[in-house]
Amino acid sequence: MAGITSYGAYVPLWRLSREAIMKGLLGEKAIRNFDEDSTTMAVAAAIDCLKGRDREAIDGLFFASTTAPYKEKQIATTIAAAADLRRDIITADFSNSLRSGTAALRAALDAVKAGSAKQVLVVAADCRMGAPGTDFEQNSGDGAAALLIGDSDVAVEIEAWHSLSNELHDIWRRDDDNFIRSWEDRFIYSKGYIDTVAQTVSALLQKCNLSSDDLTKAIFDAPDTRRHGELSRKLGFDPKARVQHHLFDVMGNTGTAYPLMLLVAALEEAKPGDRLLLTSYGNGSDACVLHVTDQVEKIRDRQGMKGHLATKRIVDDYRTYLQWRGLLTFESQPTLSGGNISSSAQWRDRNQIFPLHGLKCRACGGIHYPPQRVCPQCQTKDQFDEVRLSDKKGKIFTFGADNLCTRLEAPRVTAIIDFEGGGRMATMMTDRVLEEIEVGMPVEMSFRKLSSQDGIHNYFWKSIPLRS
C-alpha cells in the first residue's frame, strides 16, 4: 500500500505577538521574514523531509500554495533545483485552494499506486494575508510542510479517501487581491466549512465501515478556534482529547499547508497502530483515513513541527511586520546599483545558485566556492567534482555589519563561514540578532529571496544561526 515514507515541516523563526496587533489579543502567529516567501519556506520543508534520503531516487515533486510568487513560472522546478533533485521527474504546481495541499497528496498517492512514479515529494507552503484589523490578520500564519509518498517502508498508510467539491464564495482571493476576502460569517461557516467537512467525513467513514470511535485521533484544519471546536464536537471527537491541537496560539492557520503541518505534528506523537482522520477544506473537502506503521519510529529525526515551533524569536512591534509585508514603506536611500539580472547568467550558474554546489579539486582535495575552473589552491585546471554545500553546517570565521544597505536588512551582516568538511563562503546572514553574533558561532544555510528586480525574484542561500 502506498503512503507517507517521510515528513518534514518549516515554521519561520519569527512570531508576531498578537498583542502587537491589538491590546488584549493573546498568543502569537508565525510570520515569514522579509526575505522569505512560499518558495523559500517550501524548500526548507522539503530539505527537512529529505534528511538522510537519496535525493537521486526522488522522481516527482508536487508543490501546493495559494501564494505562489509567480502566476506563470513553475515553483516546483525551483524547489526541485534547490533540493538538488534530478531533472527527469514529474513536477507540478497545485494552486488556488486551501485544499491544494491535500489535492497534491492525493495526486502523489495515485501516481505511486499507478506506477507513474516511485517516490513523490509533496510540498505545501502558504503566506496569506488578512487585511489589517480583521480576524484573518490575527489568525493567519506562514509555514510549510512536506510529505514523501512511496510504496516501500511506508510509515503511514493512506487507507481510504473521500472528496466533496463545494462551489461557493465563502473565503477567497482574486488574482490581484492582497488580502483574504470573505462573505458573512454565519453563512460561510455553516454552508461552507462545517457542512461540507461533516458530509465528507460521514461519507468516508461509511465507505470504510468505521465510526469515529475507531479513530485514535482526528486532524482538522479550521478557520479559527471556534469552528475547530464546533466541527470536532459535531463529528464526535472531544477537541481536548482526540483532536490534533490547532496551534492557533503559537502559529496560526497556514493556508494550504495547514492540514499537512497539523498532520506532521500529529505524526510526531503518533504510535504504530494508530488510525488517524485528516480533513481539509477549501471549496470542498478532502478526508482520508491513515494508518500508522512501526516505520514511523524511523523518521522522527526531523526538525519538523516540534523543532521549528520550539525555536522562535518574537516580533513585538507591529510596524516591523507591516514593513516586512511591504504594507509600510520608508523612503529608500540609494543602495547597490548592482546591474541587470541576466537570465542566461542565472541559468549558467544554476548549480551554484540553487543546490549550492561548490567544487572539490581532484588533485589537492580542496573545496572552494563559487566554482572556479582553475583550483584556487593548486592551480589545476578542470579537475573537480561538484559537492553540495546547502546541507552543510559551518562556523563564522569573521563578520561585519554594514549600515549602508536597504532599511529592511539594516544592518547587512556579511559572514564568512567555514563549512564542516571544508570550503569557505562569503554569505549574508539573516534571522539574526546583531549583538549575539560572534566569531566561531555555528551556522547553517537557508534558501531566501535576495531581491525582486527586473521582473525576477532572485533567490539564493543565506547563513542563519544554527536552528536545528
Added chain:
Amino acid sequence: MEGIKDRVAIVGMGCTKFGELWDKSDQDLMVDSCHEALADAGIELNDIQAAWLGMACIETGFGGVRLARALKTDYIPVTRVENYCASGIEAVRNASYAVAAGIYDIALACGVEKMKDSGATGITQMGGEPHFSSWVWAPIVAPARYALSATRYFHAYGLSPEEGRRLLAMIAVKNHHNGSLNPRAHFQREITIEQALNAPIIAWPLGLFDCCANSDGSAAAIITRPDIAKNIRDDYILVKGLGISSGAGTQGVIAADYDYLHTDEVVRAGQMAYNEAGIKDPRKEVDIAEVHDCFTIAELLDCEDLGFCGRGKFKEDIEAGTFDLGGEVAINADGGLKCFGHPIAASGLRMLFESYLQLQGKAGPRQLKDPTVGLAQNYGGIPGGGVCGVAIVGCRD
C-alpha cells in the same frame, strides 16, 4: 628584466584641492592639475608627446579623448587606463615605461574623479562583477570588506572591540592632524579619539571616522628621462620602483585558509617595487609612505603588508609615534585618504605629489627632515580579486 630604477624622472606635478567640488567638472579638474604640472615644470602643453589618463569611476566605455578634449592636445596619443584604486599609479606606470623604452621624451600622467556626481554616499558599485550577472553574491563593498578584517584582527590579536576601535581611532587622529597642515586637503581639522569612538557606526566595527570621505580631485605628473630632466630643473625626482599586483583568486575571499589579516596583492606589489628600488629594509630606508587608508584598518594592514612593522605590531608602533611626522616612517604625512577623500584614480598621483614636495623640501609645515625615499600605495577590490599599485620615488644623486 631590467627594472625601472632611475630610468625616468618626474619634473613637474600638480594637484587640485580635494573636496566637494560642485562647480568643477572632471574636465575642469584635469585642466587645473595638468596646467599646474606644466607650470611647475616650466614646459608647454605641446611639449607633451603622449598622455595617460587614469579614471576608474563607475562609468566605462570612454577613452583617453576625455583628457585630450579637456586640454586641447594636438592629436597626440592619449590612453585611458583603469585598475580600480591603482589607476593613478597605473597611469604613471604606463607613462614611465613608454618614456623608459625611448618611445617618447616627455609624457603626462593624470588621474581624476568626480565621486560627488553620483549622488550616493560611498562607492555603490561592487567591483569585479560584470554588469549582467546572476547577482546572488554577498555584496562585499568597501566598508564591509574592511569590517571583516577589523573583526578578525581584533579577534586574532586579543583586542576587545573597545581596544580595537581605540587603536583604529589613533590612526584617524594622526591623519587628521597631518591634514590640518595641508591647504589642499578636503578636511583640515583635528579630531580627538573620543570623537572618533562616539561617531555613528558605518559598518560594524567601523565608525564614521574610520572611513575616508567621498571627494572630487585631480593630480598630474610630467615624466621624462633623467638626461632631459637635468635641463628642466635641478630638483627632479627619480622613479625607483613600480609594482602592480592583480589578485589571482588563489588567496583572499575564495581561499579556505585566508586569514583576513593581510592582503597578498599588497605584499606582492610592495615586493616588486622594493626589489626594483633595491630596498631591503623598508622601515629604515623609506622616509615617507602614503598608504591606502580608505579605512583606518586598511592603513594598519597596509603598514604590516609593506613591512613598516611586524605582523600584529602596528599597535605598539603607532603608540610609540613611529608613524608620526617626526617618526621613523611618516605614514600619510599629507593627511591621507582620510583627509583627502578618495577620488579613485587621482589618489595615487596625489600621494606621489606629497613625496614630490617632501623630497624637494617644499612640504611647508609637514616637512620631514631630509627625506630621500617616498612611497605611494593604493589598493582596490576584495582580496583575491583586488589590485595593488606601489610606486617608489627618490632624490636624484
